[in-house]
Amino acid sequence: MRSPLQGGLPPQDVVSGAIVAIACDESGFSGTNLLDPASPVITHASVDLCVGEAVDLVTTLRSGFRFSPHEFKSAQFLRSPAAGEVLEWFLAALRGRAHVHVVDKEYFLVTRIVDLLLAEPSYAAGTRLTLEQRPAALTLYRAGHPSGRSWRLFLGAFVELFRIKRQRWPDPLALTRFFQARDALLQDQLGARAEDVLAGLSRTRVQAVLTRLFAGDPSIPPPLEPMLPALAETVLFWSGHDRRQVLVTHDEQSALTPGRLRRLQQALADGAGCRPPAGAAGTGPALARISPLAGLLMADSRDDPRVQVADLLAGMARRLPQTLDDSPLHSFLSSSSLEGTARPQVHRDGATVIGLARPMQGDCGMHDPA
Secondary structure (H helix, E strand, C coil): CCCCCCCCECCCCCCCCCEEEEEEEEECCCCCCCCCCCCCEEEEEEECCCHHHHHHHHHHHHCCCCCCCCCCCHHHHHHCCCHHHHHHHHHHHHCCCEEEEEEEHHHHHHHHHHHHHCCCCCCCCCCHHHHHHHHHHHHHHHHHHHHCHHHHHHHHHHHHHHCCCCCCCCCHHHHHHHHHHHHHHHCCCCCHHHHHHHHCCCHHHHHHHHHHHHCCCCCCCCCCCCHHHHHHHHHHHHHCCCCCEEEEEEECCCCCCHHHHHHHHHHHHHHHCECCCCCCCCCCHHHHCECCEEEEEEECCCCCHHHHHHHHHHHHHHHCHHHCCCCHHHHHECCCCECCCCCCCEEECCEEECCCCCCCCCCCCCCCCC
16 A cells, blocks of 8 residues: 655645646655765756646657556666657657756755855755855855865765754764865865855854754755755746746655745745736735745656656656757756756847746646746
Protein backbone atom coordinates (compact mmCIF):
# COMPACT_ATOMS: atom_id res chain seq x y z
CA MET A 1 0.00 0.00 0.00
CA ARG A 2 1.12 3.54 -0.74
CA SER A 3 1.66 5.98 2.10
CA PRO A 4 -0.58 9.07 2.15
CA LEU A 5 0.85 12.06 0.30
CA GLN A 6 2.55 14.53 2.62
CA GLY A 7 2.87 18.33 2.39
CA GLY A 8 1.29 20.78 0.04
CA LEU A 9 -0.90 23.83 0.58
CA PRO A 10 -4.45 23.51 -0.81
CA PRO A 11 -6.13 26.83 -1.68
CA GLN A 12 -8.04 28.10 1.33
CA ASP A 13 -10.55 30.13 -0.66
CA VAL A 14 -12.27 29.85 -4.02
CA VAL A 15 -9.67 30.97 -6.56
CA SER A 16 -11.06 33.42 -9.09
CA GLY A 17 -9.78 35.72 -11.80
CA ALA A 18 -6.82 34.93 -14.04
CA ILE A 19 -5.54 31.49 -13.02
CA VAL A 20 -2.99 29.16 -14.55
CA ALA A 21 -2.67 25.54 -13.40
CA ILE A 22 0.74 23.91 -13.77
CA ALA A 23 2.30 20.54 -12.93
CA CYS A 24 5.90 20.34 -11.66
CA ASP A 25 8.67 17.91 -10.86
CA GLU A 26 12.39 18.12 -10.21
CA SER A 27 15.49 16.15 -11.07
CA GLY A 28 18.72 16.05 -9.10
CA PHE A 29 17.33 16.73 -5.63
CA SER A 30 19.80 15.38 -3.05
CA GLY A 31 18.62 16.84 0.23
CA THR A 32 21.38 18.61 2.15
CA ASN A 33 24.07 16.75 0.17
CA LEU A 34 24.65 19.76 -2.06
CA LEU A 35 28.30 19.10 -2.92
CA ASP A 36 27.96 15.71 -4.62
CA PRO A 37 30.04 16.07 -7.83
CA ALA A 38 27.87 13.46 -9.53
CA SER A 39 24.81 15.73 -9.24
CA PRO A 40 25.92 19.38 -9.52
CA VAL A 41 22.56 20.86 -10.53
CA ILE A 42 18.86 20.60 -9.78
CA THR A 43 16.33 21.18 -12.54
CA HIS A 44 12.75 22.14 -11.75
CA ALA A 45 10.37 21.72 -14.68
CA SER A 46 6.76 22.81 -15.10
CA VAL A 47 4.09 22.36 -17.77
CA ASP A 48 0.63 23.84 -18.27
CA LEU A 49 -0.86 20.81 -19.97
CA CYS A 50 -4.32 19.38 -19.36
CA VAL A 51 -4.50 15.76 -18.25
CA GLY A 52 -5.77 14.71 -21.66
CA GLU A 53 -2.92 16.47 -23.45
CA ALA A 54 -0.37 14.84 -21.17
CA VAL A 55 -1.93 11.40 -21.69
CA ASP A 56 -1.76 11.82 -25.47
CA LEU A 57 1.87 12.97 -25.30
CA VAL A 58 3.03 10.11 -23.05
CA THR A 59 1.07 7.56 -25.09
CA THR A 60 2.72 8.76 -28.29
CA LEU A 61 6.16 8.57 -26.71
CA ARG A 62 5.53 5.07 -25.41
CA SER A 63 4.22 3.77 -28.74
CA GLY A 64 7.73 3.30 -30.09
CA PHE A 65 9.43 2.14 -26.89
CA ARG A 66 9.09 -0.58 -24.29
CA PHE A 67 8.82 1.19 -20.97
CA SER A 68 7.15 0.64 -17.63
CA PRO A 69 3.39 1.20 -17.89
CA HIS A 70 3.52 3.30 -14.71
CA GLU A 71 6.23 5.89 -15.35
CA PHE A 72 8.30 7.21 -18.21
CA LYS A 73 11.82 8.19 -17.10
CA SER A 74 14.35 10.40 -18.88
CA ALA A 75 17.28 8.02 -18.26
CA GLN A 76 15.46 5.25 -20.15
CA PHE A 77 14.38 7.65 -22.85
CA LEU A 78 17.85 9.08 -23.50
CA ARG A 79 19.40 5.60 -23.84
CA SER A 80 17.09 4.75 -26.72
CA PRO A 81 18.63 4.64 -30.22
CA ALA A 82 15.88 6.96 -31.45
CA ALA A 83 16.22 9.40 -28.55
CA GLY A 84 17.47 12.30 -30.67
CA GLU A 85 14.56 12.25 -33.09
CA VAL A 86 11.91 11.73 -30.44
CA LEU A 87 13.49 14.36 -28.17
CA GLU A 88 13.07 16.95 -30.90
CA TRP A 89 9.41 15.95 -31.33
CA PHE A 90 8.78 16.00 -27.57
CA LEU A 91 10.21 19.48 -27.12
CA ALA A 92 8.35 20.80 -30.14
CA ALA A 93 5.11 19.53 -28.57
CA LEU A 94 5.90 21.43 -25.36
CA ARG A 95 7.05 24.68 -26.92
CA GLY A 96 5.30 27.56 -25.22
CA ARG A 97 3.79 25.19 -22.65
CA ALA A 98 6.78 24.44 -20.41
CA HIS A 99 9.55 26.02 -18.36
CA VAL A 100 12.76 24.79 -16.68
CA HIS A 101 14.54 26.46 -13.77
CA VAL A 102 18.15 25.33 -13.22
CA VAL A 103 19.94 25.57 -9.86
CA ASP A 104 23.71 25.14 -9.65
CA LYS A 105 24.06 23.71 -6.13
CA GLU A 106 27.39 25.40 -5.41
CA TYR A 107 26.10 28.77 -6.54
CA PHE A 108 22.95 28.23 -4.48
CA LEU A 109 25.14 27.75 -1.40
CA VAL A 110 26.92 31.03 -2.15
CA THR A 111 23.61 32.88 -2.41
CA ARG A 112 22.64 31.35 0.94
CA ILE A 113 25.88 32.56 2.53
CA VAL A 114 25.20 36.10 1.29
CA ASP A 115 21.44 36.11 1.93
CA LEU A 116 21.65 34.58 5.40
CA LEU A 117 24.85 36.05 6.78
CA LEU A 118 25.18 39.44 5.08
CA ALA A 119 21.50 40.40 4.75
CA GLU A 120 18.25 39.78 6.57
CA PRO A 121 17.13 36.18 5.89
CA SER A 122 13.82 35.86 4.06
CA TYR A 123 11.76 33.41 2.03
CA ALA A 124 12.29 35.64 -1.01
CA ALA A 125 16.06 35.05 -0.78
CA GLY A 126 17.68 33.44 -3.79
CA THR A 127 15.03 34.72 -6.20
CA ARG A 128 14.64 37.69 -8.52
CA LEU A 129 12.91 39.49 -5.64
CA THR A 130 16.27 39.94 -3.89
CA LEU A 131 18.51 40.84 -6.79
CA GLU A 132 20.32 43.49 -4.74
CA GLN A 133 22.23 40.62 -3.10
CA ARG A 134 23.10 38.86 -6.36
CA PRO A 135 26.23 40.85 -7.35
CA ALA A 136 28.02 39.92 -4.10
CA ALA A 137 27.10 36.25 -4.49
CA LEU A 138 28.13 36.15 -8.14
CA THR A 139 31.43 37.89 -7.40
CA LEU A 140 32.26 35.41 -4.66
CA TYR A 141 31.24 32.41 -6.73
CA ARG A 142 33.27 33.39 -9.80
CA ALA A 143 36.35 34.24 -7.73
CA GLY A 144 36.17 31.26 -5.39
CA HIS A 145 35.17 28.45 -7.74
CA PRO A 146 38.59 28.25 -9.50
CA SER A 147 40.33 27.88 -6.11
CA GLY A 148 39.45 24.19 -6.06
CA ARG A 149 40.08 22.43 -2.75
CA SER A 150 39.96 25.50 -0.46
CA TRP A 151 36.71 26.58 -2.10
CA ARG A 152 35.05 23.22 -1.58
CA LEU A 153 36.28 23.09 2.01
CA PHE A 154 34.71 26.49 2.63
CA LEU A 155 31.37 25.43 1.15
CA GLY A 156 31.55 22.13 3.01
CA ALA A 157 32.13 23.94 6.29
CA PHE A 158 29.06 26.10 5.61
CA VAL A 159 26.94 23.00 4.93
CA GLU A 160 28.20 21.32 8.10
CA LEU A 161 27.48 24.42 10.18
CA PHE A 162 23.97 24.99 8.87
CA ARG A 163 22.79 21.40 8.68
CA ILE A 164 20.25 21.45 11.50
CA LYS A 165 20.80 18.40 13.66
CA ARG A 166 19.07 16.88 16.66
CA GLN A 167 20.64 19.21 19.16
CA ARG A 168 19.54 22.37 20.91
CA TRP A 169 22.54 24.55 20.08
CA PRO A 170 24.91 24.99 17.14
CA ASP A 171 28.17 23.08 17.25
CA PRO A 172 30.91 25.55 18.33
CA LEU A 173 33.56 23.42 16.61
CA ALA A 174 31.65 23.66 13.33
CA LEU A 175 31.57 27.44 13.72
CA THR A 176 35.34 27.50 14.26
CA ARG A 177 35.93 25.29 11.21
CA PHE A 178 33.75 27.59 9.09
CA PHE A 179 35.87 30.63 9.89
CA GLN A 180 39.09 28.67 9.51
CA ALA A 181 37.94 27.65 6.04
CA ARG A 182 37.00 31.28 5.29
CA ASP A 183 40.46 32.48 6.34
CA ALA A 184 42.16 29.77 4.28
CA LEU A 185 40.16 30.80 1.23
CA LEU A 186 41.21 34.41 1.73
CA GLN A 187 44.81 33.27 1.27
CA ASP A 188 44.04 32.41 -2.35
CA GLN A 189 43.97 36.09 -3.35
CA LEU A 190 40.48 36.13 -4.81
CA GLY A 191 40.49 39.84 -5.59
CA ALA A 192 39.35 42.83 -3.58
CA ARG A 193 35.61 42.51 -4.25
CA ALA A 194 35.36 38.83 -3.31
CA GLU A 195 37.62 39.33 -0.32
CA ASP A 196 35.34 42.13 0.89
CA VAL A 197 32.40 39.72 0.80
CA LEU A 198 34.28 37.13 2.84
CA ALA A 199 35.57 39.76 5.28
CA GLY A 200 31.98 40.83 5.91
CA LEU A 201 31.22 37.48 7.55
CA SER A 202 31.40 38.14 11.28
CA ARG A 203 31.30 35.53 14.02
CA THR A 204 28.72 37.58 15.92
CA ARG A 205 26.39 37.74 12.93
CA VAL A 206 26.75 34.03 12.12
CA GLN A 207 26.11 33.07 15.74
CA ALA A 208 22.99 35.26 15.80
CA VAL A 209 21.53 33.60 12.69
CA LEU A 210 22.36 30.13 14.01
CA THR A 211 20.71 30.89 17.32
CA ARG A 212 17.53 31.96 15.52
CA LEU A 213 17.59 28.83 13.36
CA PHE A 214 18.07 26.41 16.24
CA ALA A 215 15.35 28.23 18.17
CA GLY A 216 12.97 27.49 15.29
CA ASP A 217 12.54 31.05 13.99
CA PRO A 218 9.96 30.53 11.21
CA SER A 219 10.97 33.68 9.34
CA ILE A 220 14.30 32.12 8.29
CA PRO A 221 14.04 29.74 5.33
CA PRO A 222 15.75 26.35 5.57
CA PRO A 223 19.36 27.26 4.72
CA LEU A 224 20.16 24.17 2.63
CA GLU A 225 16.90 23.86 0.68
CA PRO A 226 17.03 24.96 -2.99
CA MET A 227 13.53 23.69 -3.84
CA LEU A 228 11.83 26.74 -2.32
CA PRO A 229 13.53 29.42 -4.45
CA ALA A 230 13.16 27.15 -7.49
CA LEU A 231 9.42 26.86 -6.86
CA ALA A 232 9.20 30.62 -6.28
CA GLU A 233 10.84 31.37 -9.62
CA THR A 234 8.55 28.88 -11.35
CA VAL A 235 5.48 30.58 -9.88
CA LEU A 236 6.75 34.05 -10.79
CA PHE A 237 7.32 32.95 -14.38
CA TRP A 238 3.84 31.52 -14.86
CA SER A 239 2.27 34.45 -13.02
CA GLY A 240 3.53 36.62 -15.88
CA HIS A 241 3.28 40.35 -16.44
CA ASP A 242 -0.43 40.38 -15.62
CA ARG A 243 0.30 38.73 -12.24
CA ARG A 244 -2.06 35.82 -12.48
CA GLN A 245 -2.38 33.38 -9.64
CA VAL A 246 -0.73 29.99 -10.12
CA LEU A 247 -2.15 26.70 -8.86
CA VAL A 248 0.61 24.08 -8.65
CA THR A 249 0.35 20.30 -8.78
CA HIS A 250 3.72 18.90 -7.65
CA ASP A 251 5.23 15.46 -7.34
CA GLU A 252 5.51 14.64 -3.65
CA GLN A 253 8.48 16.53 -2.24
CA SER A 254 9.46 16.46 1.43
CA ALA A 255 10.86 19.99 1.30
CA LEU A 256 7.47 21.53 0.47
CA THR A 257 5.84 21.43 3.88
CA PRO A 258 2.65 23.41 4.59
CA GLY A 259 4.43 25.83 6.92
CA ARG A 260 7.18 26.61 4.43
CA LEU A 261 4.70 27.01 1.61
CA ARG A 262 2.59 29.44 3.63
CA ARG A 263 5.63 31.59 4.32
CA LEU A 264 6.71 31.42 0.69
CA GLN A 265 3.18 32.35 -0.37
CA GLN A 266 3.32 35.43 1.85
CA ALA A 267 6.81 36.39 0.64
CA LEU A 268 5.61 36.27 -2.95
CA ALA A 269 2.58 38.38 -2.02
CA ASP A 270 4.84 40.97 -0.40
CA GLY A 271 7.31 41.02 -3.28
CA ALA A 272 5.15 40.53 -6.36
CA GLY A 273 1.51 40.43 -5.32
CA CYS A 274 -1.24 39.80 -7.88
CA ARG A 275 -3.72 42.51 -8.79
CA PRO A 276 -7.22 41.92 -7.40
CA PRO A 277 -9.41 39.67 -9.59
CA ALA A 278 -11.68 41.46 -12.01
CA GLY A 279 -14.84 42.61 -10.28
CA ALA A 280 -13.41 42.20 -6.78
CA ALA A 281 -15.08 44.49 -4.26
CA GLY A 282 -13.22 46.85 -1.99
CA THR A 283 -9.80 48.44 -2.07
CA GLY A 284 -6.71 48.63 0.07
CA PRO A 285 -3.59 46.63 0.90
CA ALA A 286 -5.38 43.31 1.48
CA LEU A 287 -6.59 43.16 -2.11
CA ALA A 288 -3.35 44.57 -3.51
CA ARG A 289 -1.24 41.79 -2.01
CA ILE A 290 -2.78 38.59 -3.29
CA SER A 291 -0.02 36.03 -3.67
CA PRO A 292 0.91 34.68 -7.11
CA LEU A 293 0.95 31.25 -5.43
CA ALA A 294 -2.71 30.22 -5.13
CA GLY A 295 -1.87 26.82 -3.65
CA LEU A 296 0.09 23.61 -4.14
CA LEU A 297 -1.35 20.10 -4.34
CA MET A 298 0.83 17.01 -4.00
CA ALA A 299 0.46 14.20 -6.51
CA ASP A 300 2.05 10.84 -7.19
CA SER A 301 3.75 11.00 -10.57
CA ARG A 302 2.54 7.46 -11.29
CA ASP A 303 -1.02 8.77 -11.19
CA ASP A 304 -0.67 12.15 -12.91
CA PRO A 305 0.57 12.20 -16.52
CA ARG A 306 1.20 15.96 -16.34
CA VAL A 307 3.74 15.38 -13.56
CA GLN A 308 5.28 12.56 -15.62
CA VAL A 309 5.83 15.00 -18.49
CA ALA A 310 7.39 17.55 -16.11
CA ASP A 311 9.61 14.81 -14.66
CA LEU A 312 10.74 13.77 -18.12
CA LEU A 313 11.59 17.37 -19.08
CA ALA A 314 13.46 17.99 -15.80
CA GLY A 315 15.51 14.83 -16.27
CA MET A 316 16.42 15.77 -19.83
CA ALA A 317 17.54 19.23 -18.78
CA ARG A 318 19.70 17.82 -15.98
CA ARG A 319 21.27 15.02 -18.00
CA LEU A 320 22.13 17.10 -21.06
CA PRO A 321 23.74 20.20 -19.51
CA GLN A 322 26.57 20.39 -22.01
CA THR A 323 24.17 20.77 -24.94
CA LEU A 324 21.59 23.15 -23.47
CA ASP A 325 22.79 26.35 -25.12
CA ASP A 326 22.81 24.94 -28.64
CA SER A 327 19.86 22.55 -28.46
CA PRO A 328 16.06 22.83 -28.49
CA LEU A 329 16.16 22.68 -24.68
CA HIS A 330 17.66 26.16 -24.55
CA SER A 331 14.33 27.80 -25.32
CA PHE A 332 12.80 26.37 -22.13
CA LEU A 333 15.46 27.58 -19.69
CA SER A 334 14.82 30.30 -17.14
CA SER A 335 16.99 33.40 -17.44
CA SER A 336 16.63 33.74 -13.65
CA SER A 337 18.17 30.32 -12.98
CA LEU A 338 20.78 30.20 -10.21
CA GLU A 339 23.84 29.64 -12.36
CA GLY A 340 27.29 31.07 -12.08
CA THR A 341 27.28 32.27 -15.67
CA ALA A 342 24.20 34.02 -17.00
CA ARG A 343 22.45 32.56 -20.00
CA PRO A 344 21.40 34.82 -22.89
CA GLN A 345 18.03 36.45 -22.42
CA VAL A 346 15.47 36.98 -25.14
CA HIS A 347 13.72 40.33 -25.39
CA ARG A 348 10.31 40.93 -26.89
CA ASP A 349 8.56 44.30 -27.01
CA GLY A 350 11.12 45.73 -24.59
CA ALA A 351 10.43 43.10 -21.93
CA THR A 352 12.70 40.29 -20.80
CA VAL A 353 11.14 36.87 -21.18
CA ILE A 354 12.46 33.41 -20.40
CA GLY A 355 13.70 31.92 -23.63
CA LEU A 356 10.81 31.06 -25.89
CA ALA A 357 8.81 29.36 -23.16
CA ARG A 358 5.71 31.36 -22.25
CA PRO A 359 2.20 30.46 -21.16
CA MET A 360 -0.10 30.17 -24.16
CA GLN A 361 -3.86 30.29 -24.36
CA GLY A 362 -5.25 26.88 -25.09
CA ASP A 363 -8.23 24.68 -24.34
CA CYS A 364 -7.39 24.21 -20.65
CA GLY A 365 -8.57 27.55 -19.38
CA MET A 366 -5.10 29.13 -19.59
CA HIS A 367 -4.70 32.88 -19.96
CA ASP A 368 -2.00 34.48 -22.12
CA PRO A 369 -0.04 37.01 -20.03
CA ALA A 370 0.69 39.25 -23.01
